[in-house]
Amino acid sequence: xxxxxxxxRPRGSAKDRALRLLSVRWRSRAELARRxxxxxxxxxxxxxxxxxLELGGLIDDARFAREMVRGMTGRRxxxxxxxxxxxxxxxxxRDVADQAVTEAGDETERxxxxxxxxxxxxxxxxxxVAFRRLYGLLVRRGFGPRLAAExxxxxxQGPGSPPEGPLEPPEG
Numbered sequence: 451x452x453x454x455x456x457x458x459r460p461r462g463s464a465k466d467r468a469l470r471l472l473s474v475r476w477r478s479r480a481e482l483a484r485r486x487x488x489x490x491x492x493x494x495x496x497x498x499x500x501x502x503l504e505l506g507g508l509i510d511d512a513r514f515a516r517e518m519v520r521g522m523t524g525r526r527x528x529x530x531x532x533x534x535x536x537x538x539x540x541x542x543x544r545d546v547a548d549q550a551v552t553e554a555g556d557e558t559e560r561x562x563x564x565x566x567x568x569x570x571x572x573x574x575x576x577x578x579v580a581f582r583r584l585y586g587l588l589v590r591r592g593f594g595p596r597l598a599a600e601x602x603x604x605x606x607q608g609p610g611s612p613p614e615g616p617l618e619p620p621e622g
Contacts, residue, residue, distance in 0.1 A: 464491040464499035472503070476514045479504065480541020515542050515550035523554045527564040530557050532592015558601075561593045565605035572606065580606055 460467070464486050471477055471485055479500055486496040503509045515537055522528040522536065530551050537547035565584055572580035581602050588598035 460490045464489075464495045465502055467491070468499050468503055469508075472508055476517050477509075478511050478514050478540045478542050479509050482509065484541070511542050511546050512550070514540070515546050516553065518542075519550045519554045523560060526591065527560045527567075528591050529561060529588070529593030529597070530554070531594060532590075535592065557593070558597060561588055561597050561601035562604060564588060564591065565601040569605040577606065 467486060467489055468482050471482060477485075482503075483496055483500060486499065487493070491499075500509060518537060518540070519533055522533050528536075533551055533554065534544075534547050537550070538544070542550075565588060568584055568587060569580075572584060575583070584602045584606065585598050588601060589595060593601070
């Protein structure tokens, strides 16, 4: 339930609400604007609050994008496509997102690392089933089909596993 003051107006100021949101995690300017409008603040008050926070260095979409990329490439080992989609969803401009992803490092290495981490879990499966499952994971994490297929082939044909012909990505 939303806390509202007199006449249905949100309690507190838009800037205070934005500061509370920022105390949880970094957010993009667009994300904060959307949340403040949803809370019932007037557009002029939202814009004034965001400008003030931007001037104070508390809103910086480039920093937000870098932090988000670092989290997605570190813990999750996400692909560039997935990262760009997440940044777009948060309202980060495409040029800012592209720059952050460029600084993220080699996508091929991330795909191979994720595939190698997960390949041992597929040990008891038929090669085609293991490939399909691992491939699906990589594509869902935002790696392109070709890169995902190559990482899967490399990880599943590691030491001790006989190569059984070229594994191909599932059609469809």
